[in-house]
Amino acid sequence: xxxxxxxxxxxxxxxxxxxxxxxxxxxxxxxxxxxxxxxxxxxxxxxxxxxxxxxxxxxxxxxxxxxxxxxxxxxxxxxxxxxxxxxxxxxxxxxxxxxxxxxxxxxxxxxxxxxxxxxxxxxxxxxxxxxxxxxxxxxxxxxxxxxxxxxxxxxxxxxxxxxxxxxxxxxxxxxxxxxxxxxxxxxxxxxxxxxxxxxxxxxxxxxxxxxxxxxxxxxxxxxxxxxxxxxxxxxxxxxxxxxxxxxxxxxxxxxxxxxxxxxxxxxxxxxxxxxxxxxxxxxxxxxxxxxxxxxxxxxxxxxxxxxxxxxxxxxxxxxxxxxxxxxxxxxxxxxxxxxxxxxxxxxxxxxxxxxxxxxxxxxxxxxxxxxxxxxxxxxxxxxxxxxxxxxxxxxxxxxxxxxxxxxxxxxxxxxxxxxxxxxxxxxxxxxxxxxxxxxxxxxxxxxxxxxxxxxxxxxxxxxxxxxxxxxxxxxxxxxxxxxxxxxxxxxxxxxxxxxxxxxxxxxxxx
Amino acid sequence: xxxxxxxxxxxxxxxxxxxxxxxxxxxxxxxxxxxxxxxxxxxxxxxxxxxxxxxxxxxxxxxxxxxxxxxxxxxxxxxxxxxxxxxxxxxxxxxxxxxxxxxxxxxxxxxxxxxxxxxxxxxxxxxxxxxxxxxxxxxxxxxxxxxxxxxxxxxxxxxxxxxxxxxxxxxxxxxxxxxxxxxxxxxxxxxxxxxxxxxxxxxxxxxxxxxxxxxxxxxxxxxxxxxxxxxxxxxxxxxxxxxxxxxxxxxxxxxxxxxxxxxxxxxxxxxxxxxxxxxxxxxxxxxxxxxxxxxxxxxx
Numbered sequence: 116x117x118x119x120x121x122x123x124x125x126x127x128x129x130x131x132x133x134x135x136x137x138x139x140x141x142x143x144x145x146x147x148x149x150x151x152x153x154x155x156x157x158x159x160x161x162x163x164x165x166x167x168x169x170x171x172x173x174x175x176x177x178x179x180x181x182x183x184x185x186x187x188x189x190x191x192x193x194x195x196x197x198x199x200x201x202x203x204x205x206x207x208x209x210x211x212x213x214x215x216x217x218x219x220x221x222x223x224x225x226x227x228x229x230x231x232x233x234x235x236x237x238x239x240x241x242x243x244x245x246x247x248x249x250x251x252x253x254x255x256x257x258x259x260x261x262x263x264x265x266x267x268x269x270x271x272x273x274x275x276x277x278x279x280x281x282x283x284x285x286x287x288x289x290x291x292x293x294x295x296x297x298x299x300x301x302x303x304x305x306x307x308x309x310x311x312x313x314x315x316x317x318x319x320x321x322x323x324x325x326x327x328x329x330x331x332x333x334x335x336x337x338x339x340x341x342x343x344x345x346x347x348x349x350x351x352x353x354x355x356x357x358x359x360x361x362x363x364x365x366x367x368x369x370x371x372x373x374x375x376x377x378x379x380x381x382x383x384x385x386x387x388x389x390x391x392x393x394x395x396x397x398x399x400x401x402x403x404x405x406x407x408x409x410x411x412x413x414x415x416x417x418x419x420x421x422x423x424x425x426x427x428x429x430x431x432x433x434x435x436x437x438x439x440x441x442x443x444x445x446x447x448x449x450x451x452x453x454x455x456x457x458x459x460x461x462x463x464x465x466x467x468x469x470x471x472x473x474x475x476x477x478x479x480x481x482x483x484x485x486x487x488x489x490x491x492x493x494x495x496x497x498x499x500x501x502x503x504x505x506x507x508x509x510x511x512x513x514x515x516x517x518x519x520x521x522x523x524x525x526x527x528x529x530x531x532x533x534x535x536x537x538x539x540x541x542x543x544x545x546x547x548x549x550x551x552x553x554x555x556x557x558x559x560x561x562x563x564x565x566x567x568x569x570x571x572x573x574x575x576x577x578x579x580x581x582x583x584x585x586x587x588x589x590x591x592x593x594x595x596x597x598x599x600x601x602x603x604x605x606x607x608x609x610x611x612x613x614x615x616x617x618x619x620x621x622x623x624x625x
Numbered sequence: 626x627x628x629x630x631x632x633x634x635x636x637x638x639x640x641x642x643x644x645x646x647x648x649x650x651x652x653x654x655x656x657x658x659x660x661x662x663x664x665x666x667x668x669x670x671x672x673x674x675x676x677x678x679x680x681x682x683x684x685x686x687x688x689x690x691x692x693x694x695x696x697x698x699x700x701x702x703x704x705x706x707x708x709x710x711x712x713x714x715x716x717x718x719x720x721x722x723x724x725x726x727x728x729x730x731x732x733x734x735x736x737x738x739x740x741x742x743x744x745x746x747x748x749x750x751x752x753x754x755x756x757x758x759x760x761x762x763x764x765x766x767x768x769x770x771x772x773x774x775x776x777x778x779x780x781x782x783x784x785x786x787x788x789x790x791x792x793x794x795x796x797x798x799x800x801x802x803x804x805x806x807x808x809x810x811x812x813x814x815x816x817x818x819x820x821x822x823x824x825x826x827x828x829x830x831x832x833x834x835x836x837x838x839x840x841x842x843x844x845x846x847x848x849x850x851x852x853x854x855x856x857x858x859x860x861x862x863x864x865x866x867x868x869x870x871x872x873x874x875x876x877x878x879x880x881x882x883x884x885x886x887x888x889x890x891x892x893x894x895x896x897x898x899x900x901x902x903x904x905x906x907x908x909x910x911x912x913x914x915x916x917x918x919x920x921x922x923x924x925x
Binding site for chain 1: 723
């Protein structure tokens with residue numbers, strides 16, 4: 116078919132050159148008609164050649180033998196003239212879904228609304244793609260490309276374009292990986308820039324979420340943009356009668372999307388924005404690169420699934436993320452995050468376009484974070500200087516001891532698809548941390564007492580929402596958040612999310 | 626590359642020498658035809674239930690395991706299963722059912738599909754299938770090339786039983802040749818009857834038995850009935866004398882029943898797939914049942 120396209124292009128170009136010289140409208144038309152004839156005859160030649168060629172190949176021969184109908188009805192590939200009419204230069208060039216070498220799709224997600232909180236971006240809404248200001252937010256315009264690379268690999272890339280609350284456009288390579296199609300031994304390897312296989316939400320792109328924003332526990336422990344980094348994942352499908360998959364991911368542990376690990380401390384739209392104190396009230400030290408295997412992030416996961424009945428399915432998972440963090444030197448401090456997740460869905464066997472359904476999803480996580488010792492006397496003058504955290508008991512810059520702090524949290528969400536296209540949802544979020552030794556010290560900054568670390572303080576949130584999908588390609592969602600942050604207070608937010616999808620769209624995982 | 630896959634497939638086959646072919650079909654109709662052709666030499670599992678909307682099956686992880694162990698995957702193609710099959714196949718790690726492997730059977734290939742869009746399509750027209758209407762198994766005449774295709778695939782993968790599959794294919798065709806005139810005769814009196822359906826699911830069945838499809842309750846494929854569309858449809862149905870509204874078992878009943886009440890037409894509920902009604906046990910009884918339901922519905 117490429118031949119066809121090339122031939123038409125060349126002739127199209129030739130035609131336009133001719134046209135430029137002729138000034139009369141009539142001769143123009145004539146020339147075009149002639150070119151059309153040539154195109155047609157050439158296309159016919161190409162088609163007969165292709166048919167002859169096709170007749171030689173094995174499956175075509177089989178097909179011919181098999182089918183009583185002629186094999187010319189085989190689906191045509193991309194850019195084929197839709198009705199058997201030859202392609203003409205005025206036709207748009209389009210990449211067909213499922214029939215071209217790569218499927219191209221785009222999802223654009225926006226939000227509008229407001230919150231009683233002032234610190235929306237990174238505070239009230241800790242997720243990197245959450246609504247980030249009163250008024251309108253571009254949550255993300257995500258370009259997806261996927262397809263078979265060759266007989267051995269499949270490729271996928273998700274490039275996200277967005278605009279932050281300052282109006283600055285930015286681009287993120289969310290994912291770009293290749294994956295093996297059929298390794299022996301039921302193994303599968305994925306390599307490149309990948310979302311870490313931890314729990315359920317982390318591997319889903321935001322448009323697949325059932326709520327406007329990221330769960331608090333995910334944003335706090337796995338990062339505003341989710342845990343994702345360059346690396347590889349090896350996954351093994353166990354030969355059990357039910358679905359069981361065991362996987363191990365190995366990724367870089369540094370970079371701004373490695374929150375809880377060797378993240379530099381700055382993260383787009385995240386809780387770790389420059390304003391306010393860094394996590395654990397100590398500056399991260401993250402410039403050392405990778406010198407040994409323990410500088411990498413390891414993420415094992417076990418997932419299993421059962422069909423309880425014809426209408427009910429359960430998926431259970433356990434994940435861990437183990438790696439060094441930026442609080443101390445090499446081999447000094449590390450973080451362990453453990454997670455469990457459960458998903459249950461009921462959908463009757465006589466559903467209409469997937470409705471009605473009820474689903475319940477929960478993820479719970481526990482994080483142990485090793486904080487390194489840190490001396491706030493950064494200028495070395497032995498006295499409290501501007502911008503330094505001071506221990507009020509001594510009046511000197513704080514000297515924080517090393518310790519391991521423990522945080523935990525969960526979210527739980529129920530969805531009820533009550534009518535085709537309509538889904539009502541309710542989500543509860545909770546995150547907290549055990550008070551660390553550093554939080555018990557009488558620390559002050561610029562004279563103000565510090566107390567509880569806001570990046571670890573207790574917080575809970577209740578979010579009811581209602582989603583309408585006019586089709587699978589558009590979505591309108593209204594969500595209310597009741598938010599209670601320890602030390603800050605209660606806030607109310609209301610967001611209207613709208614989304615559209617163009618081009619190919621890969622089916623979602625269960 | 627083909628040789629590589631073929632060799633792989635043959636190698637994999639050579640190992641469990643006595644085992645029956647493990648066949649996974651996306652729809653129970655394909656599964657039923659596979660059972661007729663494969664007999665006791667194949668073990669057939671169907672993914673979708675006959676009662677459910679075949680476009681919206683959940684990609685349950687248990688199907689990944691099923692596809693992982695399959696020797697043959699039979700899919701409808703023409704984007705019928707595009708919403709759920711690809712992620713299952715991608716996770717199945719099974720070269721026997723990938724690409725152009727002999728165990729990967731796409732039944733729509735080579736079939737003359739109805740309603741292949743004549744011009745450019747886009748989604749403002751609803752969920753139009755660019756490769757044509759994929760509900761083609763509801764034309765029993767299509768069963769002949771489908772069955773032949775399966776017999777060929779099974780013989781290629783299990784050469785020593787090739788004659789067995791060929792015998793079963795002849796039997797299948799003989800049954801089809803016996804049944805088809807019976808069905809046609811039963812529906813003969815109703816030829817030319819005008820019909821409205823919910824979705825464009827029964828076009829092949831209606832075309833085969835000479836019914837005339839005058840409209841759908843959906844204004845566009847996959848778009849739910851709207852008041853504007855229904856209020857325009859009702860006078861049209863009255864003017865054209867539409868006597869029958871045909872819906873699948875999984876469709877909501879309120880709109881069809883309201884339209885039937887206002888137009889004097891009758892609602893007939895038919896399974897779209899094998900297993901969609903208790904009487905539709907296999908591919909042939911699906912048509913036995915559907916034909917008798919249609920005849921009974923129109924006689925009254």
